Amino acid sequence: MIVERRIKIYTEQHNIDKPPQVEGFPMKEWTVEIYLLDQEGKEHPAKCFTKAVYHLHPSFENPVQTFTSPPFKCTNEGWGEFEMTIDLFTTEKGGKNTIIHDLNFAAAEYEQIHTIQFKNPSQALQQILRETGPLPSDEERKLKKADAGKKKKSVDVEKMADALVKLGEDDLLQVIQMIHDGKDDNTYTSNNIDAGEFSVDLYTLPEDLMKKLWDYLSRINALS
The missing domain is CATH 1.20.1270 (Substrate Binding Domain Of Dnak; Chain:A; Domain 2)
Known part of the structure; x- marks a missing residue:
């Protein structure tokens, strides 16, 4: 059985009062959060995942960051835009979904929606997924x-x-x-x-x- 669900990647960014590392590029603090969406598009805690692993730009002092509780909030400071990958894990064998997230500073807040698949979810995971819609x-x-x-x-x-x-x-x-x-x-x-x-x-x-x-x-x- 394959179950599809939509997840929302929410990003917020703002300028901070720190000396710029590169001239013409103000320092920013940015935060990324992950939510599960139901059939009506309402947010739910992404309890279907046990952890989220963010792979940031290699210039970061700590480029691989792991979070184990929804909304898997990842906050950092920097001046540049880049594409990151986010690995989302479940308790299932091989239960990993990888998405690409575009971190940019065009808007103070923005959202990206991704559709992911859960293959042969366990009974426990099925119960969590039913909170956001029926299963096939x-x-x-x-x-x-x-x-x-x-x-x-x-x-x-x-x-x-x-x-x-x-x-x-x-x-x-x-x-x-x-x-x-x-x-x-x-x-x-x-x-x-x-x-x-x-x-x-x-x-x-x-x-x-x-x-x-x-x-x-x-x-x-x-x-x-």
């Missing part, structure tokens, strides 16, 4: 669940769900294998191996698989 799988899952809800199930799905979360590791692995073996094209599952996460929408399971799981849980007394 959400509507599909909703339709499947509604369709499944119209069919009479031979088991108590809610009771099964309660039992599954209480299983020990061995029984849980057996259940996951049963789901992998018995699911069909309408079954929604998500398996993030790197994060050690597996999830399934029970309402989208085939009827025969639902019955097999119920029988298995009954045999191991997990439904009591």
